[in-house]
Amino acid sequence: MDDVVTVLSVDDHKMTALGYKYILEDAVFDGYSVRVEVANGYLEGEKRIKDAEGTKRYNIVLLDIQLFPAEAKDPRTGQDLGKLARKLIPESKVVFMSSFSDSFRINSICQAVNPDGYLVKSEIDELSLIDMVKTVITAPPYYTHLALVAVRKNMSQTFKVDEYDQAILYQLSIGRKTKDMTSVIPLSQATIDNRKRALKHNFGVQDKNDLALIEEARIRGFI
Amino acid sequence: MDDVVTVLSVDDHKMTALGYKYILEDAVFDGYSVRVEVANGYLEGEKRIKDAEGTKRYNIVLLDIQLFPAEAKDPRTGQDLGKLARKLIPESKVVFMSSFSDSFRINSICQAVNPDGYLVKSEIDELSLIDMVKTVITAPPYYTHLALVAVRKNMSQTFKVDEYDQAILYQLSIGRKTKDMTSVIPLSQATIDNRKRALKHNFGVQDKNDLALIEEARIRGFI
DNA sequence: GGAAAAAACCTAATTTTTCTAAGGTTTTTC
């Protein structure tokens, strides 16, 4: 193992990333030290990853999810950087840190990127940060407690919805009109109507509105 | 919290269970101590769980998976006891300890029982056993490393198979003939033939035999 | 607040997809 573990930390709050940097660089590891490079926001993070293409420059890439200010309306997230890292620097470990602890989001990211770690920000302290580096380097994966709870919830979900139903629930949750879903879900509007009706029935919210369906889906971890 | 945490340990190797008993009873916990009752095998475990029905007698139920000697040919496993515990003593935490570390088995059990912990036996030592009790009591779940790796593998599985295909793969893996699968899978033999052919195509093993299909499914964590 | 427009909800007929029944051919097992 190298004497220095290099971490790229990508966050839209530089102060947060600097906090992690000093914690990790001050910590005492067994047989190595940690050096943290900070990238402020999506674009800088993207650049660093691209600049490192094909190298082993980073042992760990630490990614926030939200990397643009809300008003930027940019749909790209840390998940996209995670996928990019997987492609360009496949030997680097990818770890997410996010304030999101909802089941759906965590499981979606884990499925899409298969990260070596996931930390819910409210659970991060000095010890867990250090423990994350140790575990990710030697025996991934590393999940904080709430991330594990979310994973467990998904695993034990006995009521299955297929990919179409999941997409319908998601589109409902972000406010897309049913008639517009045909542009993102390859089904006819009547089929979407039918499946929506079936979902309401199966979730025990027929005779109720979409909000009830969304809420029940959220409770069950489908969104 | 009670001063004493009571654990029911169900294993078919009494010496193993006794080992856990002495480790945990000798350990020093913060604010409580641990008392372990040992049940030797499935039937005794079943009896203890039934006797405890509706009570809070056990804080934790620790279950091995294999609870009959191989020659007994009894299909019941610790998973059945786990489900029973969930039903009769719902306030007790359920934790599995097993030598199985294959992805399919771990994920099946987690889905069927939603345990508060899963330990792969090769990873159990004094510290992890103690840590398991602490975590399970205060903030479940607790998975050992290989269990987490298995969970992660399942999560990141992008190639989905539905329940019918998964059952076909499993039946193939235990050697059941295709013509006999109709007794355990509610599909016609022609449909099973068709799905099997499609699975071989999707897994890139058409023109190969069943062993190739099984192996590829195992690699991908479907069995 | 009411009218018009938009969207949701719903349904029947038709089409498409998947399953099944039935049985033939090929391969494997004994």
Next chain:
DNA sequence: GAAAAACCTTAGAAAAATTAGGTTTTTTCC
């Protein structure tokens, strides 16, 4: 070499999707 099993195919049945459009409810606008 015979029997068993796997593999494969076709025609028909069943299930799901689609087309097309109607009714009801909600939203928007004045």
